[in-house]
Amino acid sequence: VQWHIHRGEAFAFLRELKDASIDALVTDPPYSSGGFTRSDRTTGVQSKYQRHDVNPEHELAAFSGDNRDQRSMLAWCTLWLSECFRVLKEGAPVVLFTDWRQLPLTTDAIQAGGFVWRGICPWTKMNPRPRKGGFPATAEFVVWGSKGPLAPRDDVGCLKGAWHAPKVHQSKRLHLTEKPDEVMREVVRICPPGGIVLDPFVGSGSTGKAAILEGRSFVGCELSEHYHAVAMARMNEVQP
């Protein structure tokens, strides 16, 4: 298996990929969640995704693209998903992470991008942020689908459609919105063994690491110079 992570903007990167060359899209784009009001949209990602009492030595770098309102978020997702549609093989699966606020938008976006929407799977967290007098936001979601009818697989039976795993502990996190390895290793199995997984929003490289550990190849892209370096180091640890 092989991997490559480009440093730059997702559109420019996707445009360089060949038609029908990729076996699965697994991505966790900036959610732009909570962008209902002007102050929500202008809040920095660190105050959104990091506890206010974070130990300064565990503070994580900011990233961009998390400040769109609902209309522009839908338009933007439709654009890059349409480009992903072009580069995916017929029957390839698509997996998009989202949260409860952006769930309706994400199920619209996957279809607007041209894919068949096939379902929603939850990642329930063992350690959600508590909410006094109300239900905590216990889950994030995977919205999934495929390019046309899902390609048949004879190498695997049913995959797990729900994952229960703690958020990565603040002291160990490499990215503000890092996804746990145990979730990602299950999720990337939607790609056939030996196939190529695409993630245009790499962050700290959780999708890529899981893909390599599960015997899939990986191509990805990250805009932030800092997180690109973090992802490269992480990938080099699993497969130099």
Ligand SMILES: C[S@@+](CC[C@H](N)C(=O)[O-])C[C@H]1O[C@@H](n2cnc3c(N)ncnc32)[C@H](O)[C@@H]1O
């Ligand atoms: C939600 S995070 C991904 C986190 C990742 N799943 C992890 O576990 O570390 C989204 C990433 O997309 C990057 N990003 C935002 N806009 C981008 C763009 N237009 N092109 C490429 N990357 C972008 C951000 O810098 C951020 O690191």
